[in-house]
Structures are given as structure tokens and as C-alpha cells.
Amino acid sequence: ELHLHTDHLNLTCSTFHDVHMIRWRLAIEEFGPTFHSVPGSSNVVADALSRLPITDEELEENPTVTMAAVEAAMSGEFTVDMRVIAAEQKNDKDIGESEEREIAGVLVLVHPKSKKILVPTRLRLRLVQNYHDLLLHPGAATMVITIGQVFYSRGIEPDERKLTDNYLACLKAKHPATRYGKLPPKSVEVCPWFEIADDLIGPYGRKRFRALTIIDTATRLIEILPATDATSMEAAYLMDRYWFARYPRPTRCIHDGGSEFKREFAELQDNYGVERVATMTRNHQANSVIERVHRVIVEKIRTKSINTQDEWANFLNDTMFAMRASNHSMLKVHRLSWHSDVTCWWALPTKQIGKRSINAR
Numbered sequence: 001e002l003h004l005h006t007d008h009l010n011l012t013c014s015t016f017h018d019v020h021m022i023r024w025r026l027a028i029e030e031f032g033p034t035f036h037s038v039p040g041s042s043n044v045v046a047d048a049l050s051r052l053p054i055t056d057e058e059l060e061e062n063p064t065v066t067m068a069a070v071e072a073a074m075s076g077e078f079t080v081d082m083r084v085i086a087a088e089q090k091n092d093k094d095i096g097e098s099e100e101r102e103i104a105g106v107l108v109l110v111h112p113k114s115k116k117i118l119v120p121t122r123l124r125l126r127l128v129q130n131y132h133d134l135l136l137h138p139g140a141a142t143m144v145i146t147i148g149q150v151f152y153s154r155g156i157e158p159d160e161r162k163l164t165d166n167y168l169a170c171l172k173a174k175h176p177a178t179r180y181g182k183l184p185p186k187s188v189e190v191c192p193w194f195e196i197a198d199d200l201i202g203p204y205g206r207k208r209f210r211a212l213t214i215i216d217t218a219t220r221l222i223e224i225l226p227a228t229d230a231t232s233m234e235a236a237y238l239m240d241r242y243w244f245a246r247y248p249r250p251t252r253c254i255h256d257g258g259s260e261f262k263r264e265f266a267e268l269q270d271n272y273g274v275e276r277v278a279t280m281t282r283n284h285q286a287n288s289v290i291e292r293v294h295r296v297i298v299e300k301i302r303t304k305s306i307n308t309q310d311e312w313a314n315f316l317n318d319t320m321f322a323m324r325a326s327n328h329s330m331l332k333v334h335r336l337s338w339h340s341d342v343t344c345w346w347a348l349p350t351k352q353i354g355k356r357s358i359n360a361r
Helices: 020-031 044-050 056-061 080-089 120-132 140-148 156-166 167-173 234-243 263-271 288-301 311-325 334-341
Strands: 003-006 034-037 100-105 106-110 195-204 209-216 224-228 252-256 273-277
Touching: 020 273, 056 273, 080 106, 080 120, 120 140, 120 156, 120 311, 140 156, 195 234, 195 288, 209 234, 209 288, 224 234, 224 311, 234 263, 288 311
Parallel strands: 003 034, 195 252, 252 273
Antiparallel strands: 100 106, 195 209, 209 224
């Protein structure tokens, strides 16, 4: 747990009148600390350290590790395939007789009602470990729902929670009592491909890795793209090539007022007829959807050791796959399902997307 001791009593309060204090508190709360107020006479060490001069030479001699806490143990391939499952199902006496269905060219046993694949007892832990690694260490609740969309097993949930509760990389990289800053309530009109949000994250580490994140605010489809620099030319190039060239043209684009979203980027939006909605920089409330995405990305960064640009690009691809394939608590489905068929939007009831309405345009 993270405990912050301060002699400024107003920093421990949850209500402020100064907008700068509100932003500061909101940014700090993302790390889930517990604030403690101490007298100034008892806080002499912090005062002394804050007055010490720090030069660039000292930072170079003692570099701070900012990229990774633990190297994730990923095998690189999903070792549990349909052929392995079918072979283990025949040897598992606990499954018994059940309906067979052909999936990916292999006959496997499925549950008679839900039609989900039955998981043999010997493959439970192996299946959970592979899902956990490939989805870059999601939480237990996300694991349960994501695996449950395809597989059926009554005893698999305890294995999932046991693995996530004792996985060293998760314990070191994720805070158990993370608190989120309070976001203002607002009504949202959900319409696919109507609005996107984008932002630049980084730089991370001594190599100053950066990435451009773009997300559709309705379907939560996301693109995470490595960026070579923080210029508007680079942001415009990535937006044009990886979003406008692939998906339907949005009506609105939410971004902050940083320099990377001016000049060439603004000209690109105007040429496509996209309305630009600029927000204040370093304000988590203004562009809350993309900031929550950044929180997830940062948590996954701490489970990897990244030293080269190729490793950074591979990590972003793995993270994008994990976020698309994981179950979303609001959508009640993983993001890839929304885009497998365009017509699926009009067949879904409103309650399946968290009681938020859909407007077809």
C-alpha cells in the first residue's frame, strides 16, 4: 500500500475550491494512496530532501527504472488448441456423454444448453495460465467472464482467482486499493463510429517511448500505435493511416490542447470534415474515456521489460489484442464481437450495453 505523509492539512481533504488543487488530487488518486497529516516539526526529512539540488549528471549515473517491475512469463504461443482439448475430453471421465460440435475443424464436446466448450479437468490450470498471460494479467473478474464466453467449467473459477491472487507480476505491478478520481456525471448518446477520442502517452523510460491511442467511445474499439515523436505531423500520419483508412469516418474527435494536435493534425481533421473538440491538457475529467485506457496500459507496462523500439511495438500490439479480447464490464462482451458484423448493433437490446441508448445514424 502507498501512504503519503504531508504537513499540508488541505492536501488530505477531498474537497477543494482551487482548480489546480483539484487536478493535482485527481492525478494522485489514480495511484490509490492513503493520505496522512503530520505536524511540520515531524516532517523535517521531507523538507530537507526537497531542498537538495539534483543535476542531470546525477540522474544519468543513477537511472530510475520506470518501464518495468517484473518480466512477464509469456510463452508466445497459445498451447491449448481444439485438438488438445478434444483429446483430453475423451480421457476425462468426469465429463461423461455430451453433445458434439465441430469447431475449427475439430469435433469437441459442448455443454447441452449453453453450447460452450467443456474444459477437461487436466486443462483447467493450463487454460487459465495461457489466458492470463496472453491478456497481459487481467483481474480475476475479467478472466472469469472472458473465459466463460467460450468455455464452460464449474471448477475453473477458483483456479482463476487463485492464480490472479498469487501471481507475482500482478502483485508487484497492480495496487490492491486503487482509487479513481471522481468524474462529473453526464448523459451520453451512444452511436457507433460517431465519436472518437485520442491522446498521446509517454515518454516512458530513457528511450522515451511514445504511443498514440485512438478509441471509439461507443464500441470501445481501440488502436494503440507506436509514435516516433510528439509532433503534429506524426499524430496526423498515424490517425490518417490507421483510423481514417480503416474505419468509418467519425463526426467528432476529442483531444487535448497539446502541440501534437495542432497544425497538420488540425488540418487533417478539417479536410475530413471532423469536428474537433479540444479539452484542457493534464485534465483527466475532460477526456475520461481515453484516460481510463491509459491507466490500463500503464498497469500492463509494469509487467514487461522493454528496451528496444521493436519490443515497444510488440508490447503495444499485445496490449491492444488483450484489451480488445477481454470482456468489457459495460458492453457485457469483448470489443471484437461488436465489429465482427456491422448489423449486430441493431439487433442488440439496450440493456446489453449498460442501459445506455443507441441512436442509429
